[in-house]
Amino acid sequence: MADFLDNSAQQKDDPLRVERAYLVGVQNPDMTAGEAEELVAELTELVENLQISVVASTIVKLRAPNPATLVGSGKVEEIIGAARLHDCDVVVFDEGLSPAQQRNWEKQSKLTVIDRQEVILDIFADRAQTREAVLQVALARMEYSLPRLTRAWTHLSRQRGKGAMGGEGETQLEQDRRIVRDRITRLKRELHEVQQHRGVQRAKRRRVPVPTAAIVGYTNAGKSSLLNAITGATVLAEDKLFATLDPTTRQLLLPGNQKLLVTDTVGFVRRLPHGLVEAFKATLEEAIVSDFLIHVLDVTAASVAEHHKTTLEVLGELDADERPRLTVFNKIDAATPEQINRAKLLIPDALFVSAVTGEGLKEFATHCTDLIRDTFGSAELLVPHERYDVVARLHQVGHVQEEETLDEGVRLIGRYPPAQHGYFAPFVVS
Numbered sequence: 001m002a003d004f005l006d007n008s009a010q011q012k013d014d015p016l017r018v019e020r021a022y023l024v025g026v027q028n029p030d031m032t033a034g035e036a037e038e039l040v041a042e043l044t045e046l047v048e049n050l051q052i053s054v055v056a057s058t059i060v061k062l063r064a065p066n067p068a069t070l071v072g073s074g075k076v077e078e079i080i081g082a083a084r085l086h087d088c089d090v091v092v093f094d095e096g097l098s099p100a101q102q103r104n105w106e107k108q109s110k111l112t113v114i115d116r117q118e119v120i121l122d123i124f125a126d127r128a129q130t131r132e133a134v135l136q137v138a139l140a141r142m143e144y145s146l147p148r149l150t151r152a153w154t155h156l157s158r159q160r161g162k163g164a165m166g167g168e169g170e171t172q173l174e175q176d177r178r179i180v181r182d183r184i185t186r187l188k189r190e191l192h193e194v195q196q197h198r199g200v201q202r203a204k205r206r207r208v209p210v211p212t213a214a215i216v217g218y219t220n221a222g223k224s225s226l227l228n229a230i231t232g233a234t235v236l237a238e239d240k241l242f243a244t245l246d247p248t249t250r251q252l253l254l255p256g257n258q259k260l261l262v263t264d265t266v267g268f269v270r271r272l273p274h275g276l277v278e279a280f281k282a283t284l285e286e287a288i289v290s291d292f293l294i295h296v297l298d299v300t301a302a303s304v305a306e307h308h309k310t311t312l313e314v315l316g317e318l319d320a321d322e323r324p325r326l327t328v329f330n331k332i333d334a335a336t337p338e339q340i341n342r343a344k345l346l347i348p349d350a351l352f353v354s355a356v357t358g359e360g361l362k363e364f365a366t367h368c369t370d371l372i373r374d375t376f377g378s379a380e381l382l383v384p385h386e387r388y389d390v391v392a393r394l395h396q397v398g399h400v401q402e403e404e405t406l407d408e409g410v411r412l413i414g415r416y417p418p419a420q421h422g423y424f425a426p427f428v429v430s
Ligand SMILES: Nc1nc2c(ncn2[C@@H]2O[C@H](COP(=O)(O)OP(=O)(O)OP(=O)(O)O)[C@@H](O)[C@H]2O)c(=O)[nH]1
Pocket: 218, 219, 220, 221, 222, 223, 224, 225, 226, 236, 237, 238, 239, 240, 241, 242, 243, 244, 245, 265, 266, 267, 268, 330, 331, 332, 333, 334, 353, 354, 355, 356, 357
């Protein structure tokens, strides 16, 4: 299985490896030209992450997709001509290609033709580090490749010309399919074991009554940098998409001596392959089970609103969109006043910070304490009738969720600020 789990290192010097890419963006009727351009810019970054140079690109306006080749036949000719002219060896589509479309393209162009999803899968494969992430990515890639085994270029080899096209007999193909299916079964079994082990560890951890938060957000927003800045931890922060694939947890000490466990998570991206969302559900469970989410956004990103939307969508798929959430715009040190204003309009109650200069981090910490106070610190009190002043004070400084008069006193369930703990402690029953 080693060949499937690690194919990056040994192929860096492979003469057949693709090196020069021609990108094709697709502008659907519901998209503006600007949006299509942004997606291509993002795809450029993704492709360059694979050490493939982006030589040229084009945007195709698409009214109705052509089932055979996605774009119309005239455009196919045009794109192949342009890719050849620029001496490209790979064409990358921003839009997903069906296995049949991909096959048709490769047959006609004699070039490697891939889509955004495959690029993302390959990046994840390069970055995965823990056993679980490695297995999850391998599984997502296997599932993606199963209907595409007749292609000239597969991420099983990430090179051209391997696995002959057309000349291959049905039996060979059937055999390959069986091998891939067997691997999928084996990967699922291994993953199950690894996840069970992690579940046990988490159950142990959960007994510690320290609140937890997960940092989520679009890739490159500065999630790891923020975690570094607030904890002094040394988490990998790089100007690379998906620098973080495995969750890292650090303990943070907030104002009022409040402890908080913060977990950094993998960045989200538009058009994340569905297989990967599925595959990463387990890893992102950390985010789902945390007490609240810290949603980090890059305030300088042109499509910050899209980033915001994408993250909420992925959170929705993970059933985590209802968790308490703190929205934080990062990189204010590099932002223009217009960008700040735009962000304020987008999320009026958001916080503004810079992980680089440390600006806004104090307010951020205070807000975390407040959020914990809102989600935590709920206690049941029994206050004797002669101490009605305590009941009055709880109404004044805290939040009373339940109140009931009994013979022995007033029973209350409520929350109050950590600073008041000492005052209320003698009356707490649970
Ligand atoms: N100017 C500026 N740059 C920042 C700030 N925070 C992060 N960056 C830069 O943004 C880039 C991405 O930062 P990361 O912390 O790796 O981002 P991330 O969200 O963890 O990215 P992934 O793990 O890839 O999803 C790096 O080049 C950082 O130096 C900030 O406050 N200001």
